[in-house]
Amino acid sequence: MKTIGFESRILAGVPCAVAIGVFDGIHSGHRKVLQATVDFAAENHLSSVAVSFSRNPKMAKGAMAQAKPLSSFRTVEEIMLNIGIDYHCIIDFSDEMSKLTGVEFIAELCSFCKVSALLVGKDFRCGCPEACLGTDQLGKALSDLNIDAPVVAIDPVLDARGRVVSSSLIRSMLLKGDIAGSAVLLGRPYSLDCKGVSFASDGNVLLTEAGSFAELLPAAGTYRASAIAEDGKSYDIVLSINGSCLAFQFSEPVKIDRINFKG
Secondary structure (H helix, E strand, C coil): CCCEEEECCCCCCCCEEEEECCCCCCCCHHHHHHHHHHHHEEEECCEEEEEEEEECHHHHCCCCCCCCCCCCCHHHHHHHHHHHCCCEEECCCHHHHHCCCCHHHHHHHHCCCCCEEEEEEEEECCCCCCCCCCCCHHHHHHHHCCCCCEEECCCCCCCCCCCCCCCHHHHHHHHHCCHHHHHHCCCCEEEEEECCCCCCCCCCCEEEEEECCCCCCCCCEEEEEEEEECCCCEEEEEEEEECEEEEEEEECCCCEEEEEEEC
16 A cells, blocks of 8 residues: 555546545455455555545534544554555645635545545545535536546445444443443454653553653543554553553563553
8 A cells, every 4th residue: 555645646636435434443444445446446456545634624623623633653564564555645634725625625625636536435525615515516516527437425434322333332332441332333453552752660560751742642540451562562461541541551662662452
């Protein structure tokens, strides 16, 4: 998989199946959209492209401005690679970008690559609030640009209680300490990326500031987890999280790559 910016022109004129989304955490709903994109591309001899944002638009402005993502950029990239996405395009969600109308955004997308299919979740919207486009309006926007490409709206994934799987639902579960529930919706264990995180040693305990991680931390409490070393070896740990610190007992002198919570 190749990671490129929205300003890149290496895909100009290249027929692509394009998925657009925030892809925060890449939960089971996101996986459904991405897998459908890879499958559509393979069946129609296209390149598969996932278009995401440098910042979650909801977190860049508004009520969620202080919220942390559910996955680090590295984790998102690893998951996309495993799904089979060919190109990950990252849009710099700048003030200028946030002011584009939905029609203007689609026009920009069609200059970035040759959109041969557009795959989105049914609740997808693009453009500034005053002039945004919903999923049912994307086809007309493409047609007005003389782009003959289907818009494939992917049905949401529902949990056992009939709720739509979403990043906001997973976030609320984590903030209540519901690790097992969040793992079901993610389709994988919730994890913390430890690359670049410095741990201090206090006897046989490793600890770091809670704010050291890119991802959202679960509610304060004690959790069973696996610490994955850089060499791939896994260690069972008991993780303690409070308002300012994350700590766990760990006696071996190894570098931790990530921490996976156990449900």
